[in-house]
Each structure stands twice: as C-alpha cells, then as structure tokens.
Amino acid sequence: GGLLVYAESNVESGKQIVEKNQSEPEKKKRIVVLGTGWGGTSFLKDLDISSYDVQVVSPRNYFAFTPLLPSVTCGTVEARSIVEPVRNIIKKRSGEIHFWEAECLKIDPENHKVFCRSGINDNLAGHNDFSLQYDYLVIAVGAQVNTFNTPGVMEHCHFLKEVEDAQRIRRTVIDCFEKAVIPGLSEEERRTNLHFVIVGGGPTGVEFAAELHDYVHEDLARIYPLVKDFVKITLIQSGDHILNTFDERISSFAEQKFQRDGIEVLTGCRVNSVSDHFINMKVKSVGQHVEVPYGMVVWSTGVGTRPFVKDFMEQVGQGKRRILATDEWLRVKGCSNMYALGDCASVDQRKVMEDISAIFKAADKDDSGTLSIEEFRDVLDDIIISYPQVDLYLKNKKLLAATDLLRDSEGNEREEVDIEGFKLALSHVDSQMKSLPATAQVAAQQGTYLARCFNRWDQCKTNPEGPRRFKSSGRHEFLPFGYRHLGQFAPLGGDQAAAELPGDWVSMVHSTQWLWYSVYASKQVSWRTRYLVVGDWVRRYIFGRDSSR
Ligand code: FAD
Ligand code: MG
Ligand code: MG
Ligand code: MG
Ligand code: MG
Secondary structure, X not given: OHHHHHHHHOOOOOOOEEEOOOOOOOOOEEXXXXXXXXXXXXXXXXOOHHHEEEEEEEXXXXXXXXXXXXXXXXXXXXHHHHEEEHHHHHHOOOXXXXXXXXEEEEEEOOOOEEEEEEOOOOOXXXXXXXXXXXXXXXXOOOOEEOOOOOOOHHHHOEEOOOHHHHHHHHHHHHHHHHHHOOOOOOHHHHHHHOEEEEEOOOHHHHHHHHHHHHHHHHHHHHHOOOOHHHOEEEEEEOOOOOOOOOOHHHHHHHHHHHHHHOOEEEEOEEEEEEOOOEEEEEEXXXXXXXXXXXXXXXXOOOEEOOHHHHXXXXXXXXXXXXXXXXXXXXXXXXXXOEEEOHHHEEEOOOOHHHHHHHHHHHHOOOOXXXXXXXXXXXXXXXXXXXXXXXHHHHHHOOOOXXXXXXXXXXXXXXXXXXXXXXXXXXOOHHHHOOOXXXXXXXXXXXXXXXXXXXXXXXXXXXXXXXXXXXXOOOOOOOOOOOOOOOOEEEEEEOOEEEEEEOXXXXXXXXXXXXXXXXXXXXXXXXXXXXXXXXXXXXXXXXXXXXXXX
C-alpha cells in the first residue's frame, strides 16, 4: 500500500524503489530518526542503543552549530569549525547506528514507513529512492525559511539558515565591495552596491547586522579606503522594536547601540516585494510605499513548515494547523509511535481549566467535596509538573507560597476550598501559557528528554515516574517534557553582547561578550570543534578576518 501511494505522488517514471534492511528478522525495536540538527543529534547522543536498532536519515552528513552561523558570514569563524560529521557523533556509541545521507520525502504512518531519496546533493550522479520501516519514528527535521510568499524573495535574497548560506553571504559581501571600487561608477552606484539590507529584527538579523558592521569597520575599511564612507547597513523590522522576544531593556539597548554605530533601524516597515535592484516596502505609519536600492539583502524573518511535514499533517488530521502538534510527551497528536521535536513541532499544552474537575476529584482524597490546605498543597506539586504555566504564574506573581492562591479577596488564607473556590484560585494560570520558542536550547533539551524516555522505557512501565494522571490523554509512566530556560544571548558587535539570564538578570557590559564566548565554546559538540572555534577567535584578534572572496 505504502509503496503505491508513494509511486503515485512522488516517483518520476523509471526511478526504482529499493527496500533496505528488510532481510534479516529483527528482535530489537527499530527507531528511525529524521534530521541531524540540534534535536536529532542530542537525541542520538543520549540514546542507549543496546536495546534499539537505530537508523538516521538526513540530507547533510554533519551537525551545524547554528549560533555561530552569523560569525561565519564574515569569516570571524570558519565554516569547517562549526560543523561536526554525524559519523563522528554516532560512532562513539556502543553498537551501531546507521546513517543514510538522504532526504525524507514522505511519511506513511499507516504502514510505518518513510520514503527517502539519496543523491540530492549531487547533480551528476542522479538519485536513488529507498524506504525504511520503523517501530518508532523521531521527526526532527527543523523548519525552512519563511518568505511569507513575498514576490522576489526566493530569487534575490540571501538567507541565513544553513552553512552554505553563510558561505554565500561571505562571498557576496566581498563581491559588493569589489563591484563598488570599479572605475567610472557614480557615487550613487557605489552607494547602492554597498547598501546592505537585513529584513527581520530577530536575534539572527540583529546579530548579522552587528557582525557585518564590525567586519566593515575593523577590516574592510582598511582594504577599501576609497569606498568605506559609502557603506550603509539597514535593518528593516515590521514590528515596533527589534529583538522583541527579549527583555525590553535589551531591545532598547540594541536599538541605541545600532544608532550610535550608524546602523539604520527602520521599524514599522513591511517589505512587499524584492526585485533585482530594489526593495519595495510600505512604511506603516504613513501608508507610503518606497523603493530602496540595495547591494545585498539578507532575509531573516522567521521559519515555516517543510512541505513534506505539511503533507504528513494533512494525513494525520492536523491539516488546519500551522505547525505539527505533539502532546507533552512529544508524541505526534493523532498518531502512535511517532515523536516530533525541535523547530518542526510544537508542544500543545493543555489548559488547567479543561481538566479542573478531574484535578479536583483526584485531589479530594476523602471525597468530602472540599479540599483542605494539605490536600491542595499535595495536588499542587503534580499540577505544576503537568501544567508548566502554573509554575510560571507563581513566579510572575512573585508568590512565595502556592497556597497564596487560596487567599480570599481580603487576603486571608482559607481553610478549605470547594470546587468553585478551586476554579477561582486557578482561574488566571492559563494566561501564562505560551508556546516554546524555536531555539536550539528547546530542541536540544527535547532530544535529551526523549532519549531518556526511550532509555527508561521498561523501567518506567513497571515503575511510573510521571505525576498523577488527571486527564484521559495523559501518560503517567514518564514525566512530561519540561523546558528549562537557561537564558539567551544577543551579540551586538564591538565585543558587546546582551545576555538575559534566568532570575530577571540582564547584562549588557563588555565582559558579556566573554561570557558569550565561554558559553558557546563549552556548548560545542566535540573537543575538535571547540578547539577550531577558539582558534578562529584568537586568529581574528591577532590578524583580523580574511577578506578574500
Ligand atoms: P535543525 O537544527 O534545523 O535540524 C534539522 C535537521 O533535519 C538538519 O540536519 C536537516 O539537514 C535535516 N532535514 C531537513 N529536511 C529533512 C528531510 N526531508 N529528511 C531528513 N532530514 C531532513 N538557537 C539558540 O538557542 N541560540 C542561538 O543562539 C541560535 N542562533 C541561531 C542562529 C542562526 C543563524 C539560526 C539559523 C538559528 C539559530 N538558533 C539558535 C535556532 C536553532 O538553530 C534552531 O532552533 C535549531 O536548529 C532547531 O533544531 P532542530 O533539530 O529542530 O532543527
Ligand atoms: Mg534535528
Ligand atoms: Mg542545527
Ligand atoms: Mg518547537
Ligand atoms: Mg476533601
């Protein structure tokens, strides 16, 4: 059945399908992992493969340390320094993990198969199609750039998502300078060639703008003295502020720093289209359209779902959603034995209010119809695990004791509560629900979490570790996934970085850059890449960046 579906929808005539690994009978459960980014790699690193047969499919046979991609665009760090071959990562384990360099084209949940194509990176050799059978599928394919269907973006803009993108940007920056110094150009033409535009004021766009500014002023200005005063960097943001997922203090600090540095920040502007020489944008405040000539545009406005994941969502009844949904155990909703993590999926949190009666019943152990303070305290621990928004609520309200929820309007502590009082106490907690950000931090923690579940499967079947089950969909052998936010960085150029750390700690001094260096050095996947990255940083300090094309 699966093959037929595939043949109808995907295979060009004459391409044959090869079934792999179907010959010998298998005892071990088969796990197929799609993707070797942050999510997939952290899963593979922590998975105990003594009881599983694991196969990995990814079109790139390396892991890329994405937080350093903006540094690759300007040669602060070399591309080779931030990638680690997948085969290095998987060979360390006791036993064998198979890796196939291929792209997954289709998932067939009914027959537990994925259909893949190899050879897509190779224009000459042609490609090969094969399928894999799984008992468990782990989808960690990340997301793709989102152009919001803006005309011309695909054709004329650069992206900053993959290692190749960063290398291409690096070459184009130099090309722009070389074009700008050609004799006989008007000043206007030189200015246009050296107008670098970044669309999107998120962390990636901001960091790239800062990197480029440093590159231009620290290195290129010396080599191209003729045109150094014609360089302009513009950041276009449709919202009112840049870095709007960060603390306000960081966001305004970044805006002020950019202003001092001469990076123009245009907020409240929406790009309508991009042609080979102009960006057409709308200035929201005045409703006017303007044409902006450019030398290079980097498009960095968030991410969208990959087409084959969209097809899969259609198949499992999630067609109306924007992004693949999982439950708190990272299981794909509407499927069995399938998991999704990282940027390609989002955890669908349940509201406390949906389950409030069930929670109350479970808490009221003596069936008295009311909860005593002890009963309330006791159930709250389980509620906090199952519904992370409760913890956030308590923290944001700066409540020292959870029982403060039970105070009446005069501020007196109640002795006991009935169901109405209980509903009232928790009525505002769901306002704190927010989806997890699309970050490496989330993907890596999810990978580690899922590996731990697989490693402890048998143990937890007999000895559940999960909280009390309040809801029918819940699973109580495992704790649900809980995210620990360890803070975020925004390098702003000039050896300055802003850091936002847990506990409302915000730091924007010069030494923050060193904190950033040490955190990123310590987060490298291997000693090899750690050595290379630190070496690149030292080289840059001593010799500056390389400016050959
Ligand atoms: P990815 O890491 O994107 O991995 C997806 C994997 O799936 C890749 O190996 C890909 O080759 C593979 N794949 C794609 N299609 C298929 C297919 N059809 N079949 C099989 N495999 C497929 N996050 C932070 O927390 N901090 C930062 O400082 C930070 N900086 C960033 C800077 C940049 C420039 C970028 C682009 C991102 C940054 N991020 C940062 C975000 C972070 O990189 C992502 O959130 C993270 O990579 C998500 O992990 P993932 O495993 O879901 O996806
Ligand atoms: Mg991944
Ligand atoms: Mg990655
Ligand atoms: Mg996600
Ligand atoms: Mg009671």
